[in-house]
């Protein structure tokens with residue numbers, strides 16, 4: 509039975525808050541892109557051996573890159589609090605220095621030409637970026653890739669990723685891209701090898717491990733995997749029954765096919781939700797919530813929407829973060845409208861408007877395009893998520909169904925696999941509608957001149 513309106517609104521706002529808290533808790537840990545890109549990272553290849561009981565990671569990562577014009581011959585990566593043991597360049601150990609979380613590797617001037625590669629050996633107890641649950645032998649990465657692997661965090665610097673994970677026997681693992689091989693090493697450990705050819709922002713890199721049972725379904729040419737240690741097979745099928753239909757819906761709205769052969773959803777221990785490329789970790793209680801109320805799927809839809817808006821059409825830097833998050837929130841409600849009707853969509857939108865109004869009432873409103881994202885407050889996050897979604901709803905009302913969705917398709921197709929800024933959305937929407945939207949965007953999106 510449908511809940512009463514106030515109960516529904518309360519549930520949506522509860523979801524909103526959890527979403528903000530779980531995702532944004534990690535957002536501040538990434539270094540904002542200060543337009544200081546001096547290098548283009550092409551590919552990461554890592555071998556990682558986690559110790560779940562000790563909450564540590566030991567790894568080696570090869571970083572393939574090219575210096576950009578005007579750059580000094582110096583590679584700067586972020587590695588959180590990891591301890592770097594060695595850096596190897598052209599088969600020799602080279603010097604490196606640390607400055608806070610920065611790893612600075614000076615290289616010879618000849619390195620300014622052509623593709624280069626360094627290999628970094630490291631270990632440590634990651635401070636953030638990984639959730640460990642030793643008692644249940646589970647762990648997963650969350651957003652801040654630099655906390656478990658030296659890398660560049662700027663969302664515009666996309667790269668492909670090969671990952672070898674070394675695990676004890678008896679654990680299931682998922683990661684980005686395609687599982688290419690699994691072999692047993694001498695001593696009994698297992699090595700799994702994934703390859704992701706597609707370039708994505710590094711915050712979408714990740715893996716998850718645990719004694720999880722795995723359900724596989726195939727629809728629309730995609731393999732769907734549902735994993736948990738806490739929910740039964742029948743429950744997992746019920747919790748994620750909307751996923752294939754959701755994926756088709758987003759494909760149609762995006763005008764772009766899902767960029768992969770497999771999509772996995774996990775309900776591990778903990779209260780964190782995080783999208784990664786080709787899979788999503790969802791807080792454990794989401795399962796219970798959907799079993800109780802099958803329409804209560806905003807979070808699952810939000811994370812799946814990121815496979816288009818966020819992972820592929822990615823904010824160029826965190827000042828335009830609303831293009832990732834506002835869009836994912838809006839799309840989750842668009843899906844609920846498609847499945848459960850207009851009324852439920854409008855209830856969502858009203859909850860978003862109220863969340864935004866709450867910030868405005870405290871006189872903490874800001875334009876959606878932020879001046880910076882160095883120290884975001886909870887109110888800033890509310891704006892990015894819910895003012896962002898509310899603005900997209902207003903834009904939809906302004907343009908009408910046909911034009912709005914035509915614009916969304918054109919925007920998504922044009923910027924798929926590329927960075928975007930707020931004005932890119934305005935430009936496309938103006939082209940498809942032949943309307944001047946400058947006043948609307950000035951009111952909601954841009955900082956005052």
Ligand SMILES: [Zn+2]
Pocket residue numbers: 531810811814832833836
């Ligand atoms: Zn999100």
